[in-house]
Amino acid sequence: AARGVWARRHGLVSVLTVPVTARETTLGVVVLCRLGAAAPFSPDEQSIAEELVAHAAICLDNARRFTRERTTALTLQHSLLQQRPPRQAAVEVATRYVPASGQAGVGGDWYDVIPLSGTRVALVVGDVTGHGLHASVTMARLRTAVRTLADVDLPPDELLSHLDDLVISLNAEAGAWGSPRPEAGGGVEDSGFGGADPPLGAATLGTSLLDGQVFGDIGATCLYAVYDPIARRVALARAGHPVPAVRLPDGDVEFLDVPAGPPLGLGGLAFETVEVDLPAGSLLALFTDGLIESRHRDLDESLALLVSALTQAGSDLLAVSERVLGALTLHRPEDDVALLLARTRALGADQVANWEIAPDPACVADARRLAARQLARWGLDELVFVTELVVSELVTNAIRHGRPPIRLRLIRDSALTCEVSDSSSTAPHLRRARTMEEGGRGLMLVAQCATRWGTRHSSDGKTIWAEQALPTA
CATH class of the missing domain: 3.60.40.10 (PPM-type phosphatase domain)
Known part of the structure; x- marks a missing residue:
């Protein structure tokens, strides 16, 4: 009723309604009106209006897709x-x-x-x-x-x-x-958008383009x-x-x-x-x-x-x-x-201890004593048992399978790190020993006792390291 009153008051002569459609989705409607003594819309004018609205629909759809993509990209980037x-x-x-x-x-x-x-x-x-x-x-x-x-x-x-x-x-x-992938009919269908259609007006030539981006x-x-x-x-x-x-x-x-x-x-x-x-x-x-x-x-x-x-x-x-x-x-x-x-930043000399270990199995006990003495100086007596085990296993492996010089280093920072270096580039291999085997459990014990462990290589050889969490106060 209200629309009828408005039409009579303004002398509505003709109305042209054109849907704004893109990708089989209606985005809106354009309503064109002629008032007073104007002639009604002709078929040619209707065709022009439909063409203009179709172009506007393409622009609107591409703008919506660009905005959606930019928002998604920003969200993804900020999350990463x-x-x-x-x-x-x-x-x-x-x-x-x-x-x-x-x-x-x-x-x-x-x-x-x-x-x-x-x-x-x-x-x-x-x-x-x-x-x-x-x-x-x-x-x-x-x-x-x-x-x-x-x-x-x-x-x-x-x-x-x-x-x-x-x-x-x-x-x-x-x-x-x-x-491009040829279809049975000889056409090409691979938009490069993971199955989705490219934006209207975008070309597809081998790789895909979106607003000129390849x-x-x-x-x-x-x-x-x-x-x-x-x-x-x-x-x-x-x-x-x-x-x-x-x-x-x-x-x-x-x-x-x-x-x-x-x-x-x-x-x-x-x-x-x-x-x-x-x-x-x-x-x-x-x-x-x-x-x-x-x-x-x-x-x-x-x-x-x-x-x-x-x-x-x-x-x-x-x-x-x-x-x-x-x-x-x-x-x-x-x-x-x-x-x-x-x-x-720099770690002070009181946070690092270094020793060179002779390549003799008898020196493994000396390495354990050196480590235990240093932990006592640092007030980390709670970590002595596990550290002695880690030092014993790593130094023994270096003596058996590595090459001198062999170095032991302890680092006290946010964690206690034990490092054993030698000049061999052969990396250790963690394996599970069989029930009746007498050896092969050293690295497994280190992995179980340490918070983290690993190997790094350098031009001088390799370093095997293991970290332990510091005791809480």
């Missing part, structure tokens, strides 16, 4: 990024992530802090090329791979080599998945660093990533000279690890290229702004990160920005 750095004593850490502007879409930047054996810590910053859900998913796969490889305790250059192989493998899978080849850069608070040294390697900056305790800021390895996914090219001594209190700044690359200024100006912000760094790392972002991201960044700040 480390929300709270793990507890470790090697470095003090602050991290920040700033997503790109809405037009650029969510990228594949990530950072990670990974505790390693021997109180060391791995610092990782990476960047997957492209934007959107595809970049976020790829970032998740690479981040998981880095954490897995870090758990194996590979040197930075070897870790990046394995990561490079993974990216090449992912590219091969993406190429096979995105390739889903196929994966490219990424990565910087991997391992800091040792006992040696006060950091080992770094990079794959096409910006070099890190370091602020020394005296206030000087410099960019570390790390060889520029190729981006991940090229294959056939080597990465190189460099080691740099860092005094305690040094501030490392690892970042993605979105922090320093901008169309509003050249690269040298960005680097100068970064140096200035780090030079004024105080004790609060969160405030330092805010200062860095404030100086370099005055405009909404065109690319994602990941920033990881790490202030180095």
Whole structure:
């Protein structure tokens, strides 16, 4: 009734109702009215209106899909990024992530802090090329791979080599998945969207496109660093990533000279690890290229702004990160920005004990006595029994199966770590001994008694380590 009153009052002549439909879904309705002395809508005008609304429906549908994808990508990325750095004593850490502007879409930047054996810590910053859900998913796969490889305790250059192989493998899978598949009728049907149709107006040529973004080849850069608070040294390697900056305790800021390895996914090219001594209190700044690359200024100006912000760094790392972002991201960044700040710490000499053990089975008892005496100095008498067992098994294995020199090291930090090193590269093998076997149970006992245990290799041989939780007060 109300509509009839309105129509009579305004002299309604003709009404044209056009549904806004995309992908067999009605998104809305467009209602066109003519009032007064105007002529009714003609068939030609109806056709024009339907065509205009059809184009608008395509735009609306693509906008809805883009918004949904961006929201999903942001949610996925935020859930995967480390929300709270793990507890470790090697470095003090602050991290920040700033997503790109809405037009650029969510990228594949990530950072990670990974505790390693021997109180060391791995610092990782990476960047997957492209934007959107595809970049976020790829970032998740690479981040998981880095954490897995870090758990194996590979040197930075070897870790990046394995990561490079993974990216090449992912590219091969993406190429096979995105390739056209002929149907019985000779058509092509493989949108590259996991069975879903691509957006209306998008082309499908082997790999899929969404607003000009190609889903196929994966490219990424990565910087991997391992800091040792006992040696006060950091080992770094990079794959096409910006070099890190370091602020020394005296206030000087410099960019570390790390060889520029190729981006991940090229294959056939080597990465190189460099080691740099860092005094305690040094501030490392690892970042993605979105922090320093901008169309509003050249690269040298960005680097100068970064140096200035780090030079004024105080004790609060969160405030330092805010200062860095404030100086370099005055405009909404065109690319994602990941920033990881790490202030180095050092373990004191009273927290570490080292001995060289003669390669003689009779010296195993001496190693046990040395360990027990050191635990008594540290006030850790509750751990003497288990530590003597671990030391006995690891030193015996090193004497029997390794090569001298054999070294025993105890580290007291957030946990008690026992390490036995030798110059052999042969890795130990954990196995379950048969009931009637007299040996073969050493590593099994270590694994049962320790909170964590593992092996790491170096150019000098290998180190077998085992951790125990400190007794609670």
